[in-house]
Amino acid sequence: MIKAFNLYKSYGGVSSVLSDISFEIQDGEFVFLTGPSGAGKTTLFKILFGWEKFDRGQILVGGINVGKLNQKNLYLLRRKIGIVFQDYKLLAKKSVFENVAFAQEIIGTDTKTVKSKTWNALKSVGLVKKKDSYPSQLSGGEQQRVSIARAMVNNPDLILADEPTGNLDSEISKEILGLFEKMNKQGKTIILATHSSEILREKKYRRLSLNQGKLVKFN
Amino acid sequence: MSLFLIKSIAITFSNIKSNKQLFLLSVATNFIAFFVLGLFFLLFVNLNVFFSSWDNHVQLIVYLDDNISNKNKNKIKLLLDTNDQIESVDFISRDQAWAIFQNEFEIKSNFITSLKYNPLPASYVIKFKNDKNRLENIKAFSLKIKDSRGIESLEYGEKWISKFEQFMIFLRGFILIFGVLLFSGMTLIISNTIKFSIYTRKDEIDLMSLLGATHFFIKAPLVLEGIMQGILGAFFSLAGIKLVCTYMIFKFHGSLDSILRGVDFQFFTSPIIFSILSTGIIIGILGSLLSVNQFLDTRKLE
Numbered sequence: 001m002i003k004a005f006n007l008y009k010s011y012g013g014v015s016s017v018l019s020d021i022s023f024e025i026q027d028g029e030f031v032f033l034t035g036p037s038g039a040g041k042t043t044l045f046k047i048l049f050g051w052e053k054f055d056r057g058q059i060l061v062g063g064i065n066v067g068k069l070n071q072k073n074l075y076l077l078r079r080k081i082g083i084v085f086q087d088y089k090l091l092a093k094k095s096v097f098e099n100v101a102f103a104q105e106i107i108g109t110d111t112k113t114v115k116s117k118t119w120n121a122l123k124s125v126g127l128v129k130k131k132d133s134y135p136s137q138l139s140g141g142e143q144q145r146v147s148i149a150r151a152m153v154n155n156p157d158l159i160l161a162d163e164p165t166g167n168l169d170s171e172i173s174k175e176i177l178g179l180f181e182k183m184n185k186q187g188k189t190i191i192l193a194t195h196s197s198e199i200l201r202e203k204k205y206r207r208l209s210l211n212q213g214k215l216v217k218f219n
Numbered sequence: 220m221s222l223f224l225i226k227s228i229a230i231t232f233s234n235i236k237s238n239k240q241l242f243l244l245s246v247a248t249n250f251i252a253f254f255v256l257g258l259f260f261l262l263f264v265n266l267n268v269f270f271s272s273w274d275n276h277v278q279l280i281v282y283l284d285d286n287i288s289n290k291n292k293n294k295i296k297l298l299l300d301t302n303d304q305i306e307s308v309d310f311i312s313r314d315q316a317w318a319i320f321q322n323e324f325e326i327k328s329n330f331i332t333s334l335k336y337n338p339l340p341a342s343y344v345i346k347f348k349n350d351k352n353r354l355e356n357i358k359a360f361s362l363k364i365k366d367s368r369g370i371e372s373l374e375y376g377e378k379w380i381s382k383f384e385q386f387m388i389f390l391r392g393f394i395l396i397f398g399v400l401l402f403s404g405m406t407l408i409i410s411n412t413i414k415f416s417i418y419t420r421k422d423e424i425d426l427m428s429l430l431g432a433t434h435f436f437i438k439a440p441l442v443l444e445g446i447m448q449g450i451l452g453a454f455f456s457l458a459g460i461k462l463v464c465t466y467m468i469f470k471f472h473g474s475l476d477s478i479l480r481g482v483d484f485q486f487f488t489s490p491i492i493f494s495i496l497s498t499g500i501i502i503g504i505l506g507s508l509l510s511v512n513q514f515l516d517t518r519k520l521e
Contacts, residue, residue, distance in 0.1 A: 106432040
């Protein structure tokens with residue numbers, strides 16, 4: 001699913017954020033991306049979904065050479081990826097249902113399909129009853145579930161989750177982690193960035209550990 | 220495609236709804252700009268129509284010396300008869316000219332009509348054929364015969380026509396410069412309104428991009444919003460100008476007949492209306508693209 005070769009990234013050519021990163025993640029794998037704050041986890045994610053460029057190296061995501069994409073055809077890459085953010089990034093003026101539907105509408109899915117797929121996505125995260133609520137009326141855990149429903153609704157091959165449990169307590173975090181594991185069982189490749197020692201202790205998935213921009217462990 | 224269009228229109232209206240005041244302000248500014256420019260253009264169009272109609276009434280009057288010899292008179296007559304641009308020639312003798320003059324001015328001035336001698340010369344009143352180069356033909360013929368023996372002077376309103384032509388050139392230049400300035404101004408106004416619209420929806424636009432929307436999909440509603448501003452400004456200005464036009468016709472119809480010679484004040488023709496509306500659309504597209512592209516450029520990969 002992902003192949004990275006000797007990836008380098010710096011800001012302004014001075015401050016090195018990623019240095020000589022190489023790794024390979026197979027289809028259907030569940031991988032934790034770990035490391036302390038400032039280790040380069042978010043930057044690596046941004047590179048994976050084409051929000052930031054890298055200086056050197058190569059990276060292939062689902063067969064797409066990310067470095068070769070330009071601003072206009074980035075959507076080809078992003079449609080293969082579902083992204084879950086720590087701060088959820090839900091649209092405040094849209095209801096739960098509309099937030100999930102939004103991800104399909106912007107890629108031109110027809111109305112009938114949008115309705116049925118949104119319904120199914122909300123069902124799988126257990127939020128059907130809250131479909132008409134607005135983000136401000138939801139708890140943190142519920143908002144993150146909406147965000148997960150939005151990431152999975154277009155059936156992407158890869159899910160990138162950047163600290164999805166960072167703002168949640170441990171009970172809710174487990175529930176959220178359960179949703180990712182469920183998606184993984186359905187064949188999705190999951191990369192989940194976290195520095196929660198509790199999660200890392202309990203779950204024995206492969207770890208991609210970064211420290212000061214360098215890959216220190218990938219077991 | 221139709222789904223895409225419906226979605227884009229829906230987003231456009233939602234944008235307008237959330238930035239209603241700014242949208243209306245932009246439409247109003249465009250309306251004023253188009254209205255002012257449109258009035259000047261209307262004046263130009265009507266003066267052109269009037270000039271063309273007046274042009275058809277221009278005739279050349281050749282005043283003859285009082286003591287012109289028959290030989291010279293015949294020479295001049297020959298020149299007139301052999302010119303195929305001339306439609307008709309009327310000879311007005313001195314006595315006829317005096318009689319016409321007295322007839323026209325006897326009520327207005329006793330002093331003039333009580334003169335003991337006839338001060339008026341005989342003349343040829345020459346009407347030229349209707350032709351798009353009619354005025355040029357008159358000018359050319361005047362130059363040809365003005366130095367002929369026995370001709371006292373020529374008259375076809377040359378000075379007046381020349382001044383009018385100069386004024387029309389000035390007006391055309393003024394409208395062009397004024398138009399370019401207003402065009403740029405309106406484009407910037409729309410650009411700024413769209414910029415504001417973009418920044419109020421910045422997170423949503425970023426999210427659209429992250430979720431895999433194409434650039435075209437992101438741009439379309441914003442460009443449509445710009446088009447709406449441009450075309451509504453143009454449309455309302457046309458409606459305003461039409462009102463002014465109707466008022467002018469109502470107010471002055473008939474009373475200026477002697478000057479306008481039956482030519483009524485006119486509104487724009489369909490092609491001009493279409494051009495003005497198209498200009499509104501072009502301004503809307505340019506203004507919105509300016510801001511959208513600028514914004515998307517800041518979202519470039521770094």
